[in-house]
């Protein structure tokens with residue numbers, strides 16, 4: 001189905017022309033910074049070289065009486081630093097909040113082309129994206145912004161999941177989506193207070209054999225369905241899917257397992273909420289060195305990507321060539337940003 005004729009037209013006179021495809025960027029982790037905390041904000045200069053995206057958080061986790069301080073702190077950190085090819089994102093307050101209009105009116109003219117992406121919380125449907133799309137076009141035109149500010153939706157309500165495809169298709173500004181497990185659990189009435197990961201009560205039992213007790217039990221993944229829906233919607237419209245927060249900082253192993261589930265299901269990255277989670281995201285969302293080496297063998301053996309060959313006893317064809325290309329393209333991006341990986345991959 002073709003997009004409407006005016007889908008790629010600016011929504012305001014003087015606003016930048018929308019993109020027809022996403023810029024190629026490495027975004028293994030979206031690192032959350034609470035901009036109202038001076039001590040953490042002071043770490044942004046060193047964070048820029050450590051992470052792929054720095055996000056100033058203005059929404060949940062910022063106390064109501066610190067919303068202005070967080071907004072002003074974010075503008076300051078955006079103006080005071082050169083982010084190079086590290087992304088600068090902001091999570092604005094949700095659209096029904098008393099703060100969001102001031103967030104947008106202050107941030108867009110203050111940061112202009114420095115701001116890459118606005119993360120929009122609690123997106124319920126395409127109408128939320130349409131609203132932000134229009135307001136941003138007006139503010140961009142007024143401020144003389146030359147590149148369109150992109151939108152990243154958080155998938156964290158039951159209605160948002162029901163509408164995930166239309167959200168993905170809603171605007172040429174759409175950069176991607178993140179799963180927000182905390183708000184989604186609340187919105188669905190799920191009986192967990194955890195932020196991501198599994199739950200000991202969500203499991204299946206092996207058949208009873210004789211009277212051997214206890215029966216083996218296997219924990220299941222609470223987020224599999226939602227991540228799959230999000231990945232399918234994002235990939236259909238050329239967006240990137242991300243896993244969101246993992247709240248238990250004291251359990252890096254479970255954080256890594258949750259990130260890896262998301263990686264294997266097609267997510268490009270995850271949120272890091274604490275310095276200890278940055279390396280976990282790097283480890284998981286940078287392609288595995290052996291996978292990259294094998295993928296390069298496939299591309300070398302099938303230069304034009306067609307036909308079938310046997311490599312190390314496994315059949316490779318047009319489909320696996322495409323999978324190999326995804327892995328090698330990602331590895332090249334990571335290697336360009338990360339010297340360690342350039343040596344590991346030999347790229």
Ligand SMILES: CC(C)(COP(=O)(O)OP(=O)(O)OC[C@H]1O[C@@H](n2cnc3c(N)ncnc32)[C@H](O)[C@@H]1OP(=O)(O)O)[C@@H](O)C(=O)NCCC(=O)NCCSC(=O)C[C@H](O)C(=O)O
Nearest residue numbers: 032033034040057060061156180181182183245273274275
């Ligand atoms: C949660 C925190 C407030 C914890 O901070 P703190 O108590 O300072 O932790 P530590 O003592 O372990 O800190 C050690 C040092 O690391 C620095 N630090 C801490 N956090 C960060 C950070 N995010 N970036 C950079 N540096 C950080 C401390 O300053 C210490 O430094 P030093 O003293 O010099 O050693 C804090 O981690 C924090 O605020 N993290 C972000 C939390 C957040 O953004 N939460 C919201 C996102 S999740 C969500 O909203 C749910 C989602 O929407 C959904 O619905 O699922």
Ligand SMILES: [Mg+2]
Nearest residue numbers: 060156180183
């Ligand atoms: Mg949330």
